[in-house]
Amino acid sequence: MSSSNRYLKFTIKDTDKKKLRKFLEHQHFSSSQLHNLKNKGGQIFVNHKQRHFDFEMKTGDSLLVVLNDEKPSGLIEPMAGSVDVVYEDEYLLVVNKPPGIASLPAKARTSKTMANVVKYYLAAKHENSSIHLVTRLDRDTSGLMVFAKNSYTHSLLDQILHTDGFKKYYLAIVYGQMEPASGLIDLPIGIDSKAYYMRAIDWQKGKDSQTMYKTVEKFKTASLLQLKLLTGRTHQIRVHLSATGHPIIGDEMYSHQKDSRMNRQALHCYELEIIHPVTKKLLKIKAPIPQDMVLLRGMLKG
Structure with missing residues (x-):
């Protein structure tokens, strides 16, 4: 196993906790991760010397954490x-x-x-x-x-x-046009009483669920939407869009119709904006629209 993905390096700042264990807790190490560091072969070096959790560090010290296998x-x-x-x-x-x-x-x-x-x-x-x-x-x-x-x-x-540090954007092609053209769908989602693998809007037992949407392109009978998830429920986008009366084309489960133009739901996670948890850099990652959705869009444009 290459060890590159097991090293974490820190330089201790003035404002940091100086006791090693406290510093690691502040870096969001969970108690089970600390346990594994200590008992399953992890190692901790301060200024190239191996140290234990009770070690007191000083400003400017360099800390190297080697995660356990x-x-x-x-x-x-x-x-x-x-x-x-x-x-x-x-x-x-x-x-x-x-x-x-x-x-x-x-x-x-x-x-x-x-x-x-x-x-x-x-x-x-x-x-x-x-x-x-x-x-x-x-x-x-x-x-x-x-x-x-x-x-x-x-x-x-x-x-x-589910914070602004991790944004997920989707593209969906739906039947009809959303009114208003952009907005927030805020409807609680629960398990469908008819089938455990399906989800439905459930005002009694459903969990809070929010999806932002924006119309990107309108066609005669359909539209292309950009969606941003604010919560992460199973089938959230599919259930929310079908509840607004604009199910995703090809989504037989929630549109209750077959569509010969698309043999799956026209839904694609096309962009992520993540604040990298270790380097703190902003990552903007995109995946091009897949061929079947490009073809569907072409057909709808006519």
């Missing part, structure tokens, strides 16, 4: 497959998921999912191949998916997932 779980088999890498560094990996492949294995574990092919991809590069899925997409939604390369980066990303 992670044993990949046997639940996800590595499987060869194509991985369209859009962004990668030693902390995270962003891939462009094609439609028709699930994010994670279901109970049966036999079919190939993005988690399986990413695990194979990381193992082939001798990197930590524990799978840390940060964002998932429905099987028939395409676009950007984020994997963290270690549990520390994963927990940092989880903490900013």
Whole structure:
């Protein structure tokens, strides 16, 4: 395993906590991560000397944290497959998921999912191949998916997932035109009483759910929308759009109609804006509109 994705470097500032454990807690290390650092082979060096959690640091000290090796779980088999890498560094990996492949294995574990092919991809590069899925997409939604390369980066990303530090933008082609042309859909989503795998608007037991939308292009019978998720409910965009009377073209489950022009929901996660949890740089990552949605748009333009 290459060790590049296991090093974290810090220079201690005036305002930082000086006791090592307190400093790491301030850097959002969870108690289980601290436990693993201490008991599962992690190492901590201050100015190139190995130190323990109770060590008192000084301003200007350089701290190097070597994360412990992670044993990949046997639940996800590595499987060869194509991985369209859009962004990668030693902390995270962003891939462009094609439609028709699930994010994670279901109970049966036999079919190939993005988690399986990413695990194979990381193992082939001798990197930590524990799978840390940060964002998932429905099987028939395409676009950007984020994997963290270690549990520390994963927990940092989880903490900013539904904040302005982690913005997710989607494109959808829907029936009809939204009135007003842009706005906020704020409707609670719960499990559909008719089918456990479906979701529905549920005023009694539903969870708070918000989707911002903006019309990008209007056609005679349809429109192209840009959507921004403020919460992350299962099927959120699909349920919200169908509740407004403008379901996504090709989304049989929520539009209740087959559409010969599209054999899946016309929904694509096309842009992420993430404040990198380790480097603090702003990442703007894009995935081009897939071919089937380009063709649909062409047909609608007529």
